Amino acid sequence: MALALKDSGLKIVLLESGGDSYDDAMQDLYKGRLAGIPTEPLDVTRLRYFGGTTNHWSGWCRPLEPVDFETAHPWPFDRAHLDRYYEKAAAICELGPARFDALEFWQGQKGGEALKALATNPDKLTTAVFQISPPTHFGERYADALAAAANVTVLLDASVLSLTPAADSDANQRRKAIAGVAARTADGRRFAVNGRVVVVATGGLETPRLLLQSTAVHPAGAGNEHDLVGRYFQDHPWIARSAYISFTRPDTNLPLYFQENSLPGATIFGTLASTPKARALHDIGGFRIWLAPSNRSQLGLDSARQLADAASEGRLPDGLWNHIGNIFGDLDQLADRGYRAAFGSKDSPFVDPPKPDDPIVGAWVDLNFEQTPNPESRVSLDQSAGAVDAFGQRRIVLDWRMENRDRRTASRALALLAEEVGRLGIGRMQLLEGATELDKRWPARLTGSRHHMGTARMANDPALGVTDANGRVHSTENLYVCGSALFPTSGYANPTLTIVALALRQAEHLAERLTKQG
């Protein structure tokens, strides 16, 4: 956002809590307590230094789907409105052109010829292409540009403690204003930075923390007049190895789905994902499935892992997956031979294996899905004794929750995949430990994807969201939030590309608002 405003004539101060590299003491400020569904520790899922969590992100990028903007928790604008920002965001994340699902485009590139999509039933499953960023470490990558921008000052070791109200702002006023922020250095020097507007861009967990800590703006926390700050927390629930597909052809290779495909100017990866029709029909959220190929030589290792998992749950694997090809092979070979005619596909997506001596015999199924926004799923300040950090700030407690609809999303996703795998004659799928009982309990290995979203969500109605369509806190004239805290829904795509697109949109809004005001 700061760089997008570099020619605006506005003076920008960027306050970064950490330094230019990792530091244990600063990282400790991120510790917090987990309640609700277990997930990774809060100081592991983010990084507190210049460049933030992009210092160790994986770089998977994809825009949200149009349908994500039109659910029971609508965004204040539609997906088409974000398209041009996605274009620019793709360049900032060092991706290729934002032509994600235009497979013909990628097939036209050198090395892309073999990237064919499965002819899935579009009512059930679709191919969703992700682009993989190098990954761009935003701090490192854009440090020079920030240093060169005459109107931008970056302050490292500048931890914001709270937002300070403007002198004439009253906590009881409907429309408040803030003066700026109160901050400190690691060695305890305190200072204030004031501005015409303040943008809080501290990530999906630290944003509500900072707002809730700012009780001088409002006793319940800045922007918290309707008790919404920190609520509707969403992550992308992730069940790694939820199922195993045993291929009936011993040499099955689907390169689009099996590997990062490096093409000139872009790296792409195919997944199988929800379709708007399936979402509506089954009343489920979005999902995406990643297939991890398993080679004959890995099978022993995979089986051993499987054995350990199964044994820990009091069950031994039946080993039948070694025989699936023998059991259903003939039936599926017939399906494969008839692939073109049966599925209206010009050619079969199966290509020759890269290593015929080590054939791919199956694929592990990684499921990532969208959870339903739930007000009880929330981030709040931990009021228990001693739950303060080295700066005396209350730590957070994350109470991550899901609903029955989310169980349906997960189990339908796997059912739809199993049906398509069988219909296309690819093989048969076995649901693994825990995935057979999704209607009763979440498997032990369910975790989050380190995507923290929804905690200061946008909505046109102040009773339904903390911020308006521009990310401005409804109740506070000059306070903005930037980041995935703004997302009313989370779709199945990783969030960073959308975070960048929203930041660019906000930069445009701020330039217009502040330069007009003079």
Add this chain to the structure above:
Amino acid sequence: MEFGKQTRASIPSAVALRRRSVLAASLATVAALWSGRGYAVAPQHPATDWPLGLDPAWCFPDRAAAARMGQLILDTVPGHVLAPLPGRPRWPRILTSSAERKRMTELVSRKVRLDFSDGKTVTVDGWVLALTEARLCASLARNS
């Protein structure tokens, strides 16, 4: 053990299955064959949509493994889902030509795909199988 919703609703309904098959234009010939109409050598079992001449063993290159799967199915899937299981073929003599067998296997392959397409699946020990193939495996286990 779980059954898809659609499966439960449609299992006893051979009539519905036949109507559905007829609707699938591209599979019209197959549907006629499957339902016993116009193909004298494969009359249908009166209580099911099972072609009487079909020997399940023809469909599986590894009968022992298929029977093992079938035993798992018999042990865990309620009988009414599978019943009535096809018995031993009544007219093996008529269907022993390899062309006939191939045709019958092709028919099963399409039926299996149609099951998956319609969500008519049976889940046994986590394996998501088409109802037709589950019945074939179970039949193999029972009759072997």
